[in-house]
Amino acid sequence: MDSPKSNDSTNSGLRDSTSKANDEEQDELCPGFRNADAFVKYGLGAVLSATKASASLPQTGDEDDFYRSFPGFREFCESQGDKLLHCMSQIMQHHGCRSHLRDQSKLTGLEERFDLVVDSNDVILERVGILLDEADGVNRTQQPVLPAGFQPPKIVVSSWNRMGSGSRSRSETFRLLHAKNVARPQLKFKEKVDNSNTPFIPKIFIKPNATKPLSSYFTNKQIRKQRPEDLDVPAALADLIHQQRTQEHVEDMFAHPYQYELDHFTVPEGLLSKPEPQMYKPISKTKCSFIDSLEDLVALNEKLCKLSEFAVDLEHHNYRSFLGLTCLMQISTREEDFIVDTIELRSELYILNEAFTDPAIVKVFHGADSDIDWLQRDLGLYVVNLFDTHQASRALNLARHSLDHLLKHFCTVDTDKRYQLADWRIRPLPEEMVQYARTDTHYLPYIYDCVRAQLLDFNHGQPGLLQSVWNKSRDISLKKYVKPIFTEESYLELQRKQKRSLNTQQLTAFRLLFAWRDKLARQEDESTGFTLPTHMMNKISEELPREPQGIIACCNPVPPLVRQQVNELHLLVQQAREMPLLKVRRWLEPMFLVDEEEMDVSVRNTSGLVATAKITQFEELETPNDQDSHSVAQMKARRIIESFENPFRMYLPSSGVHISKNAKFDQSSKIYEISKRWKLQSIEQQQKELEAKREAKRKSKEEAKERSKKVTGSQNLL
Numbered sequence: 001m002d003s004p005k006s007n008d009s010t011n012s013g014l015r016d017s018t019s020k021a022n023d024e025e026q027d028e029l030c031p032g033f034r035n036a037d038a039f040v041k042y043g044l045g046a047v048l049s050a051t052k053a054s055a056s057l058p059q060t061g062d063e064d065d066f067y068r069s070f071p072g073f074r075e076f077c078e079s080q081g082d083k084l085l086h087c088m089s090q091i092m093q094h095h096g097c098r099s100h101l102r103d104q105s106k107l108t109g110l111e112e113r114f115d116l117v118v119d120s121n122d123v124i125l126e127r128v129g130i131l132l133d134e135a136d137g138v139n140r141t142q143q144p145v146l147p148a149g150f151q152p153p154k155i156v157v158s159s160w161n162r163m164g165s166g167s168r169s170r171s172e173t174f175r176l177l178h179a180k181n182v183a184r185p186q187l188k189f190k191e192k193v194d195n196s197n198t199p200f201i202p203k204i205f206i207k208p209n210a211t212k213p214l215s216s217y218f219t220n221k222q223i224r225k226q227r228p229e230d231l232d233v234p235a236a237l238a239d240l241i242h243q244q245r246t247q248e249h250v251e252d253m254f255a256h257p258y259q260y261e262l263d264h265f266t267v268p269e270g271l272l273s274k275p276e277p278q279m280y281k282p283i284s285k286t287k288c289s290f291i292d293s294l295e296d297l298v299a300l301n302e303k304l305c306k307l308s309e310f311a312v313d314l315e316h317h318n319y320r321s322f323l324g325l326t327c328l329m330q331i332s333t334r335e336e337d338f339i340v341d342t343i344e345l346r347s348e349l350y351i352l353n354e355a356f357t358d359p360a361i362v363k364v365f366h367g368a369d370s371d372i373d374w375l376q377r378d379l380g381l382y383v384v385n386l387f388d389t390h391q392a393s394r395a396l397n398l399a400r401h402s403l404d405h406l407l408k409h410f411c412t413v414d415t416d417k418r419y420q421l422a423d424w425r426i427r428p429l430p431e432e433m434v435q436y437a438r439t440d441t442h443y444l445p446y447i448y449d450c451v452r453a454q455l456l457d458f459n460h461g462q463p464g465l466l467q468s469v470w471n472k473s474r475d476i477s478l479k480k481y482v483k484p485i486f487t488e489e490s491y492l493e494l495q496r497k498q499k500r501s502l503n504t505q506q507l508t509a510f511r512l513l514f515a516w517r518d519k520l521a522r523q524e525d526e527s528t529g530f531t532l533p534t535h536m537m538n539k540i541s542e543e544l545p546r547e548p549q550g551i552i553a554c555c556n557p558v559p560p561l562v563r564q565q566v567n568e569l570h571l572l573v574q575q576a577r578e579m580p581l582l583k584v585r586r587w588l589e590p591m592f593l594v595d596e597e598e599m600d601v602s603v604r605n606t607s608g609l610v611a612t613a614k615i616t617q618f619e620e621l622e623t624p625n626d627q628d629s630h631s632v633a634q635m636k637a638r639r640i641i642e643s644f645e646n647p648f649r650m651y652l653p654s655s656g657v658h659i660s661k662n663a664k665f666d667q668s669s670k671i672y673e674i675s676k677r678w679k680l681q682s683i684e685q686q687q688k689e690l691e692a693k694r695e696a697k698r699k700s701k702e703e704a705k706e707r708s709k710k711v712t713g714s715q716n717l718l
């Protein structure tokens with residue numbers, strides 16, 4: 001699990017419809033890559049040949065680490081990696097992801113490029129999801145009608161041959177498994193999903209293995225559930241009591257229920273000495289049980305409570321739900337595998353807290369970050385004594401840290417992740433998905449032994465490195481699930497991330513669409529990506545269509561909720577069009593409006609030169625691209641800003657610009673103060689401030705005029 005399991009499908013980038021040059025460039029790379037059919041025809045072919053080529057690379061397997069210890073080999077890998085990243089960025093750019101970023105040198109570091117990959121996956125998957133459903137004729141807005149029983153959905157398997165007639169023994173067919181009319185699991189939940197725009201409160205009311213008892217807020221149903229109007233006292237008094245109770249419990253309400261136990265957790269002594277790895281049982285000889293009844297769950301808990309360790313993993317779905325849904329839990333002991341239906345047993349799974357929070361039992365996860373969130377959010381489960389094999393792999397500095405790599409490295413097991421993104425809500429779960437799911441935990445107890453032994457060997461038998469993995473794992477289990485909260489500023493975060501330059505009308509449209517999408521997604525319990533994918537939201541806000549049909553034209557395929565509410569969306573766009581047209585600039589991190597009267601701006605370039613220029617009053621622009629109406633000082637300021645943003649660009653001196661050689665950059669200069677001051681302000685706030693300032697200035701000018709009139713008048717009198 002190297003890649004983050006992001007629940008946020010809002011990160012999609014922007015397809016710059018005007019970047020024709022870019023399109024042409026891409027056409028050379030992948031001719032006819034402009035629509036889904038063409039993608040399947042050409043794009044898929046390219047992907048397949050790339051996959052084939054990568055499979056024909058020498059399989060270094062266990063020797064990865066050995067080869068990588070040679071600087072030449074490492075450098076070669078890195079340079080090839082860079083080339084690949086560049087290629088990927090180009091493909092993504094073409095596919096509508098951050099295509100506005102023509103200057104790839106602005107993508108600094110792997111992190112940002114990785115962001116790009118994640119964003120692009122979002123865009124592509126959003127499209128694939130919508131297209132598949134459209135092809136199936138599924139109307140996503142209609143809740144499927146469920147017959148009395150739980151009707152098995154029709155499974156659709158789209159497949160293509162991954163390797164051609166290949167030499168590899170296992171099935172090489174890549175399957176995109178999804179299902180028609182999957183019943184919405186949310187309909188079966190005993191407790192309704194809480195998509196309200198309020199912080200998450202832990203779902204816990206009993207606390208097994210507690211050293212510090214659970215706050216009465218959680219244990220006392222009366223306190224938790226009592227509404228002021230249900231108290232048998234006058235309304236005002238009830239309100240007061242309720243308020244006091246809430247205040248009294250507010251800290252407990254948001255604290256990690258096992259904070260105290262985790263803070264005081266020490267690894268059992270025996271676990272810091274070198275283990276003899278206990279070989280896993282062949283999967284074919286291991287019993288696998290599907291747990292979907294309370295009775296079986298209780299029996300499973302009893303079994304787990306008797307063990308010293310077991311492995312856990314979760315499968316998740318986040319497209320047809322606002323917060324995401326935990327669909328499956330895999331548990332492996334040294335003897336058995338269990339597949340737990342976390343949809344069916346969602347309200348009962350807290351039972352497992354007895355084993356999950358027992359400090360004497362090690363819970364082995366691989367890459368537990370998201371799992372910890374999902375356990376808390378959906379099942380009210382916490383983990384005390386977590387061992388994360390992903391953290392162990394990092395401490396051992398292995399070549400890669402994915403589960404596939406560890407399986408290959410320690411167990412010589414080849415896996416593929418073809419079901420990782422399957423629709424895990426499908427019931428009954430197809431056998432092949434069960435088999436896939438169990439491999440995620442089956443080998444983990446053995447890998448846990450191996451990495452512990454190696455961590456001790458690595459450190460000459462000293463437990464320091466092993467202890468550090470336990471500490472990192474504990475930090476992960478201390479994480480608290482944070483619910484996405486919408487604020488008036490939320491859209492700015494996404495806008496900043498996308499680094500697009502918008503005028504005030506476009507930005508207003510973006511803000512209104514963002515709010516519409518958030519509200520509707522919460523209400524309908526759909527992801528924001530399903531409601532209105534970010535790249536479509538970008539397109540609408542850039543183009544500001546004058547007609548509802550124009551909004552539809554920005555979306556391909558049209559999301560069902562957009563089709564349903566196109567008139568509301570159109571009203572929002574109209575509202576945005578009524579804004580005065582100003583250009584919005586991005587300056588360093590914050591965005592701001594270029595408007596400061598006669599303000600000195602100092603900027604230093606790489607050679608230590610300090611440039612100072614005046615920015616004078618700006619004129620409101622008739623059109624966003626109306627360069628002529630820029631004042632000279634604005635142009636200067638723009639160039640300074642550009643040179644600030646790109647330190648490799650030499651700032652060219654021109655009249656009115658002062659450059660002092662070797663001058664020190666003054667940290668307290670205005671550029672700093674301003675960027676700080678603007679940082680937390682929304683564009684609207686900025687606009688208000690600017691208007692107030694202008695108004696004050698206008699008044700003071702008028703007053704000055706009045707005064708001078710009076711003076712002239714009195715002089716005349718004299």
Ligand SMILES: O=c1ccn([C@@H]2O[C@H](COP(=O)(O)O)[C@@H](O)[C@H]2O)c(=O)[nH]1
Pocket residue numbers: 001003004005006313314315316317318367420421424440
């Ligand atoms: O690249 C990825 C990897 C995973 N997910 C989601 O996470 C869960 C669990 O993944 P594991 O690999 O089993 O830890 C999976 O069901 C996906 O929903 C993902 O979205 N993208």
Ligand SMILES: [Mn+2]
Pocket residue numbers: 313314315437440
């Ligand atoms: Mn898994």
